[in-house]
Amino acid sequence: MPARTARTAWNGGLQDGSGQVELTSSKVGTYDVSFPKRAADEAGGTTSPEELVAAAHSSCYAMQFSALVAEAGGTPQSVEVTADVALGPDPAGGFRLTGITLTVRAEVEGLDEAAVLAVAEEAKATCPVSKALTGVEITLDAALV
Secondary structure: OOOOOOEEEEEOOOOOOEEEEEOOOOOOOEEEEOHHHHOOOOOOOOEOHHHHHHHHHHHHHHHHHHHHHHHOOOEEEEEEEEEEEEEEEOOOOOEEEEEEEEEEEEEEEOOOHHHHHHHHHHHHHHOHHHHHOOOOOEEEEEEEO
């Protein structure tokens, strides 16, 4: 499997600086980043490491969930996954990811609700991004639609 690359160019200090993160492998875009906007309630047109982690986690989870539904004998019709990634103070100093909530709404044929919820939990445990984030509490809210 290939490696994927992103690149960030940053100018200035943490509070007065800013940068741009480039999705290098896919070439789909370059996005502004700023610490003050990262820590603010409103992103103001910039992204953040937490949003990028959320994008990675929601897409990875959706793929893993779909694969596991098929392995369990079902057919995924639609899957919508939202990942909320929280940043907060680290008791050891600085900041850390304080939690991730995965919200999953799926339409699945051929499996009952209990089987789908079991698959949802298995996907949370086995998606590669979940595995990479084992130091962060990940909660799951899954339901059929």
